[in-house]
Every structure is written in structure tokens, then in C-alpha cells.
Amino acid sequence: MSNSESLYMNLLKHILDHGTRKEDRTGTGTISVFGYQMRFDLNDGFPLITTKRVPFRLIVSELLWFIKGDTNIRYLLQHNNNIWNEWAFLKWVESDEYAGPDMKDFGLRSQQDPEFNKQYEEQMAIFKRNILEDERFAERFGDLGNVYGSQWRHWKTSQGETIDQLQDVIASIKKNPDSRRLIVTAWSPEDVPTSALPPCHSLFQFYVANNKLSCQLYQRSGDVFLGIPFNIASYALLTHMIAHECGLGVGDFIHTIGDAHIYNNHLDQINTQLSREPRDLPSLKLNTSKTSIFDFEVDDVRLEGYDPHPTIKAPVAV
Structure with a gap:
């Protein structure tokens, strides 16, 4: 087993063995621990979980969306x-513009009621089509407000100005790599009440030593089965991309989680995953002709040697 995969598998086991049962915002219920840290050596391979297929292109497009x-x-x-x-x-189904069937608590109801799930899928298909084809509809219902992209690139100041935190931190890495202020934060108390989902990965910090770039993420809350594998790979990718732009090698990705939880409706999936033998980690290939992370497109990022076990499906708690 690769060290990176064992770190994640040990987290799953730790929560099952030592977690506390808690209620949560979604009504699903969780098993949770508070305060957990993993350290991934990015030179050991790209830390994408192999005990289930993780859709890497979704990770890439989401990260580029943030960037x-x-x-x-x-x-x-x-x-x-x-x-x-x-x-x-x-946002749409709670608006005055929505005229379809009642979608209250659609996250839970779609899992429990096959007839309702059919209605939900029909309305979601309508919603997605409208987002793609109707610019006004997309502007009204597709925008999620002050989520990661806004906080990273357009942080609002008390003076009515904006700060491009991501661009600033890259410039600082190049100019003053020994700085202890190489930080990007997404957590803004003022914006929490109006955000679609207040930032889970709240703050990350870079560190340069021996000509290598490391990154530590503080994540206030983590869905360990569905979300955490994405977060590990996303911040590992971000570290690789910034290291590439800054002419550095890669060091460690340190993942510190506040509330690390397993949803009650993910337990069977996790037991399946724990029964599987991890495989070799893939390697990451970037288009080295791109010299700025802001120029990357999805096709500029790819993996080699990713041979995971099959996908394990699980519902998303909303």
C-alpha cells in the first residue's frame, strides 16, 4: 500500500473506531472526529485514491473554476x-420563478422515494438545460455568491476594493519565498450567512524549503468518503501548478481537518472500500508550455498510470 493511500484509509478506520455520532445540517447524521492531520509527500506519486475511481477531470475543472x-x-x-x-x-426551487413540483428536502427525499427521485431528476435536467442555454437564468440561479473563486480572486475589503489573494501569494512566493505570510483564506464571517455553502476548505498556507513548495490546508469540515479524496487531489494539483510557475519542486501537502465525518448513509460504501487493496499511485503531467496557472485549461492537466478499483456511488448530503 502506498503511504498516501494508507493515510486516507487510516482516517476512515479512525473515524469508524473512535468517532462520535452527531446530527448535522443535512439531517443525514454522521460519525465524526475533531482534529485530524495527514501529510502527503508529493514526490511519492500523485495522491489520487485508487481503492475507488475518483473522476480526476472533475477535480481539474473545479480547481480551474476556482482559479x-x-x-x-x-x-x-x-x-x-x-x-x-x-x-x-x-436557489431555483426556493424562488418565486419555480413552478414545478415541491422539491423541499430533495437531498433526502430523492434517496428514499423512487417516485420523487424521478421528479427530482426531471427538474434537475430542466435546471441544467436552462443554465446552459439561458444567460439570464444562469446569471440569476447559477451564481453561488461568495464561494471559493470569489474569495481567492476578489476578496472584498472594508474600503470597497478587492484583493486577488491567489495572484498576490504567487508573487510573494517568487519574491520572498521565506515569508511566513504565504496564506490564502476563504473564510469571511461577513459572507457566511449569504454563501450557498460557507467554505469548508477555509485557509491554506505555502512554505518553501530546499527549493520545494509545500502546502498546508485547514479544512473546517470534511465529508471523508466523497469530499476528502477530491480535496486531497485538488490541493496537491494546486501545489504542483504553483510550484511549476515559480520554478520550484514539490514538497508535502499537509491536510488538517476540523470536523472529519462519515455520513451514516456512506457506511456500506466505506466498508467496501476498506476491503480493497490499494494500487500504485499515478503521476501528474502538466503542459509545461503554460507558464502561469491562470492560463491553464482542462486539457493542460492529465494523469498517467491511474488504474483504480471501480467507482463506489454514494449520495451527496445537501
Whole structure:
């Protein structure tokens, strides 16, 4: 077993063995631990989980969405990425413009009621088509407000100005790599009440030593089965991309999680995953002709040697 995969598998086991049962915002219920850290050596291979297939292109398009400062799911849907659909869909079905069947608590009801799930899928298909084809509809219901892209690239100041945190931190790495202020934050108390989903990965910090770039993420809350594998790969990719732009090698990705939880309706899936033998990690290939992370497109990022076990499906708690 690769060290990177064992770190994740140990987290799953730790929560099952030592977690506390808690209620949560979604009504699903979780098993949770507070305060957990993993350290991935990015020179050991790209840390994408192999005990189930993780759709890497979705990770790439989501990260590029953040990097571009975009907050509208239209870009994601154009890349067949449905990760953020439910939060935008919720805005639509709670609006005066929505005239379809009642979608209250659609996240739970779609799992429990096959007839309702059929209605939900029909309305979601209508919603996605409208986002892609109707610019006014996309502007009204596709934008998620002050989520990661906005906070990374357009942080609002008390003076009515904006700060491009991501661009600034890259410039700082190049100019003063020994700085202890190489930080990007997404957590803004003022914006929490109006965000579709207040930032889970709240703050990340870079560190340069021996000509290598490392990154530490503080994540306030993590869905360990569905979300955490994405987060590990996303921040590992971000570290590789920034290291490439800055002419550095890669060091470690350190993942610190506040509330690390397993949803009660993911337990069977996790037991299946824990029964599988991990495989060799893939390697990451970037288009080295791109010299700025802001110029990358989805096809500029690819993996070699990714041979995972089959996908394990599980519902998203909304």
C-alpha cells in the first residue's frame, strides 16, 4: 500500500473506531472526529485514491473554476461537472420563478422515494438545460455568491476594493519565498450567512524549503468518503501548478481537518472500500508550455498510470 493511500484509509478506520455520532445540517447524521492531520509527500506519486475511481477531470475543472475566480456553475456544466449543482438548484426551487413540483428536502427525499427521485431528476435536467442555454437564468440561479473563486480572486475589503489573494501569494512566493505570510483564506464571517455553502476548505498556507513548495490546508469540515479524496487531489494539483510557475519542486501537502465525518448513509460504501487493496499511485503531467496557472485549461492537466478499483456511488448530503 502506498503511504498516501494508507493515510486516507487510516482516517476512515479512525473515524469508524473512535468517532462520535452527531446530527448535522443535512439531517443525514454522521460519525465524526475533531482534529485530524495527514501529510502527503508529493514526490511519492500523485495522491489520487485508487481503492475507488475518483473522476480526476472533475477535480481539474473545479480547481480551474476556482482559479479563474468564477462562481457560476455554467462553466462547470460546460465541462460536464455536476459537483455544485445541488446548491444552485436549491436557489431555483426556493424562488418565486419555480413552478414545478415541491422539491423541499430533495437531498433526502430523492434517496428514499423512487417516485420523487424521478421528479427530482426531471427538474434537475430542466435546471441544467436552462443554465446552459439561458444567460439570464444562469446569471440569476447559477451564481453561488461568495464561494471559493470569489474569495481567492476578489476578496472584498472594508474600503470597497478587492484583493486577488491567489495572484498576490504567487508573487510573494517568487519574491520572498521565506515569508511566513504565504496564506490564502476563504473564510469571511461577513459572507457566511449569504454563501450557498460557507467554505469548508477555509485557509491554506505555502512554505518553501530546499527549493520545494509545500502546502498546508485547514479544512473546517470534511465529508471523508466523497469530499476528502477530491480535496486531497485538488490541493496537491494546486501545489504542483504553483510550484511549476515559480520554478520550484514539490514538497508535502499537509491536510488538517476540523470536523472529519462519515455520513451514516456512506457506511456500506466505506466498508467496501476498506476491503480493497490499494494500487500504485499515478503521476501528474502538466503542459509545461503554460507558464502561469491562470492560463491553464482542462486539457493542460492529465494523469498517467491511474488504474483504480471501480467507482463506489454514494449520495451527496445537501
